[in-house]
Amino acid sequence: xxxxxxxxxxxxxxxxxxxxxxxxxxxxxxxxxxxILCIVTGLVENHGERKGIVSLEFDEAAASFLLxxxxxxxxxxxxxxxxxxxxxxxxxxxxxxxxxxxxxxMATPPTGVVGKRVQGILNTMPAQKIFxxxxxxxxxxxxxxx
Amino acid sequence: xxxxxxxxxxxxxAEAIREVCMQLLNMxxxxxTEEKPDNALIRFDGAVAIIGFSGGFSGxxxxxxxxxxxxxxxxxxxxxxxxxVEEQLLAVNEFGNLVAGHALSRVNNRFPEANVRPAPPSSFxxxxxxxxxxxxxxxxxxxxxxxGNIEMNILFKEDQ
Amino acid sequence: MKVLVVDDSPLVRNMVKKACMGSEFEVVGEAKNGEExxxxxxxxxxxxxxxxxxxxxxxxxxxxxxxxxxxxEARILLLSAMGDEGLLEKAxxxxxxxxxxxxxxxxxxxxxxxxLSRG
Numbered sequence: 001x002x003x004x005x006x007x008x009x010x011x012x013x014x015x016x017x018x019x020x021x022x023x024x025x026x027x028x029x030x031x032x033x034x035x036i037l038c039i040v041t042g043l044v045e046n047h048g049e050r051k052g053i054v055s056l057e058f059d060e061a062a063a064s065f066l067l068x069x070x071x072x073x074x075x076x077x078x079x080x081x082x083x084x085x086x087x088x089x090x091x092x093x094x095x096x097x098x099x100x101x102x103x104x105x106m107a108t109p110p111t112g113v114v115g116k117r118v119q120g121i122l123n124t125m126p127a128q129k130i131f132x133x134x135x136x137x138x139x140x141x142x143x144x145x146x
Numbered sequence: 147x148x149x150x151x152x153x154x155x156x157x158x159x160a161e162a163i164r165e166v167c168m169q170l171l172n173m174x175x176x177x178x179t180e181e182k183p184d185n186a187l188i189r190f191d192g193a194v195a196i197i198g199f200s201g202g203f204s205g206x207x208x209x210x211x212x213x214x215x216x217x218x219x220x221x222x223x224x225x226x227x228x229x230x231v232e233e234q235l236l237a238v239n240e241f242g243n244l245v246a247g248h249a250l251s252r253v254n255n256r257f258p259e260a261n262v263r264p265a266p267p268s269s270f271x272x273x274x275x276x277x278x279x280x281x282x283x284x285x286x287x288x289x290x291x292x293x294g295n296i297e298m299n300i301l302f303k304e305d306q
Numbered sequence: 307m308k309v310l311v312v313d314d315s316p317l318v319r320n321m322v323k324k325a326c327m328g329s330e331f332e333v334v335g336e337a338k339n340g341e342e343x344x345x346x347x348x349x350x351x352x353x354x355x356x357x358x359x360x361x362x363x364x365x366x367x368x369x370x371x372x373x374x375x376x377x378x379e380a381r382i383l384l385l386s387a388m389g390d391e392g393l394l395e396k397a398x399x400x401x402x403x404x405x406x407x408x409x410x411x412x413x414x415x416x417x418x419x420x421x422l423s424r425g
Contacts, residue, residue, distance in 0.1 A: 030232075033270070042198030042206075042265020049365040053266050080186060084280045108198025108265045109282060109303055111206050115275035121235045122268040124314050125362035144266070146362045170409040224320035233317070240317050244409055247387025251407070254390035261392065266360070 001101065002128040002143050005054065008096035009132070009141050012089065016069050024131040031127030031144035033120035035059045037077055039090040040122055042108035043098075043145060050105065052145025053123040054097065056090050058137070065135020077114055087112055093141070150203055150257055152302050155249075156180075156285045158256075159207065159300055162249035163289060167296075170222050170244070175289040175296065183286045188277040188299055192216070193234065195242025196277070197267045199250060202260030205284065205302040207249075208277060209242050212294030235269040242267035307423055308334040310350055312343040312366070313358035313385065318408065322356055322385075325412035331419050340364025344372045347380070354422055359386040359393070367396065374401050381422050385410075 006023050013020055035057035043052040058066070060077070067076035067085060076082040090110040098105055113120070127144035160177055167173045188208060193216045195209045211219065220229050220237040246264040253262055284301035309331045311322045316338075323333045335350045337343040341363045347355060355373065359366040366384065373380050382402045386393065389407035397405055404422045406415065 040196060040198075040268050042200070044198075044200050044263035044265050046201065046261065046263070049360055049367060051263065051265055051360060053268065080278075083278045084186070087278065087280050106200040106204070106263075108200045108204055109206055109279060109301070111196050111198065111208075111268075112278040113194075113196075113270055113272075113275060114278075116273040118270060118272040118275065119231055119235065120268060120270040120272075121232070121239055123266040124236065124239065125266065144362075146360065146365055166409060169411065223317040224324050225317070236315065236317055240315055243315075243387045247389070247408070251388050251390040251393075254392060258392070264388070 001145065002130060004100045005093075005097050005141050005143050006130040008100055009093050009130070011096055012092045018066070018069060018134070020132045020134065026129045026131070027126065028129070029126050030121055031055065031123035031125060031142055033057060033118055033122060034140055035138070036116070036118060037063050037086070037112065037114040038118065038120065038122070039087060039110050039112040041090055041094045041110045043105045044108065046104050046106060048104070050146050052125070052143065054094050054107075055122050055140070055142040056086070056093065057140040057142065058086070061137025062134040062139040063137075065137065066139070083112055083114070150260060152284070155253055155302075156287070156300055158252045159245065159249040159298060160287060162245045162252070163296060163298060165248055166241070166244045167291065171218055173218070173291055173293075175291045177287055178290050179288045181286055183284065183299065186278055186280050190275055190277065190297065192271075193238045194270045194275065194277065195238045195267050196270070197242045197246040198265040199246065199262050200265070201262035202257065203262060203302060205282065205300065206279060207242065207246050208297070208299035209245060210297040211238065211241070214293040215291060215296065218293050231271065235271065238269040239267045242269065307331050307353040307419075308350065309419070310335045310337065310343070310346055310352040310355045312337040312355060312361070312369070314338050314361040315358070318358065318385070322415065325415045329416055331416070340366060340369035343369040347373050348376060354381045354383060354419060356383045356385055359384065359388065367400065370397075370400055370402055383418055383422055
């Protein structure tokens with residue numbers, strides 16, 4: 001499933017003219033935050049107990065680079081427009097991901113958080129992450145699901 | 147499906163906070179403010195739980211707690227002595243899970259066709275944290291407790 | 307009586323263990339997901355299982371199904387933050403007669419365990 005999330009992310013980035021060549025993967029016992037800006041989307045099953053979290057986690061360089069392309073805004077993560085654009089990106093990625101999976105899972109609205117020394121546990125379930133080099137920084141897409 | 151009144155859902159969440167605080171901490175909480183936020187951003191110092199939900203309607207719950215409240219929460223959940231950051235985050239996580247679970251159970255019993263399911267809770271701490279959600283409307287409530295305030299911000303997807 | 311505690315939250319597992327301390331219920335094992343729950347049940351043969359619903363690798367209802375297939379008399383206390391009628395009805399149909407909504411105080415948990423042990 002993490003491969004499908006990576007493919008969904010690459011597909012959406014490609015729509016903005018961004019080609020990503022190399023993907024690194026990791027596994028952890030807890031789904032924790034990496035980066036200064038994180039967008040979290042919940043996954044729930046309509047008639048079942050299955051649930052999970054999809055995360056997009058940016059460092060400053062990756063977020064600024066992406067926003068420069070998406071909205072041409074150098075103030076990027078300091079502006080509401082920038083944060084809104086990244087939320088929309090997350091919605092597109094999750095939509096593409098769920099379509100690829102073709103499972104009866106629904107996405108909850110995305111919530112973003114940005115700040116200094118952000119520490120967070122996105123889910124107590126084990127997580128897999130894909131790391132993309134982006135604009136001199138890193139964008140991580142994470143998935144933890146029962 | 148019977149039309150869900152979001153104002154009724156908000157009161158259910160408020161009642162859930164009271165119930166969970168009483169059961170877990172034997173602590174009474176008092177709602178002091180309730181307003182409709184006009185800003186997509188929330189700035190908060192403390193620890194926060196975020197829980198998304200979806201089904202007949204979708205949205206997300208934000209619960210922000212002060213450090214003293216977090217310390218009480220941690221002890222009530224079996225923590226003792228030193229409290230590593232990770233365990234504090236787990237305590238906030240569980241608090242959010244309990245409040246959302248209680249509230250959505252009542253919502254689903256009240257509106258059986260809604261079948262609203264909570265996503266796993268996420269918890270955060272940091273400096274100068276800013277939380278953002280766009281394209282949603284809702285309510286912001288502040289509760290007073292013996293150990294500082296709890297802020298609850300609940301948003302619903304506007305196109306449902 | 308031997309109790310197996312199943313929950314992906316270490317805090318909740320701790321709460322159950324603390325509640326049982328000094329009582330007639332002895333926690334003989336813990337599991338943090340549905341697969342561990344089924345495996346531990348077969349190894350430890352506890353008298354009672356406290357079982358969370360939402361867990362990684364296998365949820366509580368699926369784990370309960372396998373435990374009950376192994377032993378139809380298995381005593382399961384479902385613990386969940388959700389307590390809506392839909393979930394409870396699903397659990398009852400599976401043969402899980404007892405459930406408790408989290409959070410719970412120690413006396414409430416012990417009473418639920420005692421009621422379950424009386425059968």
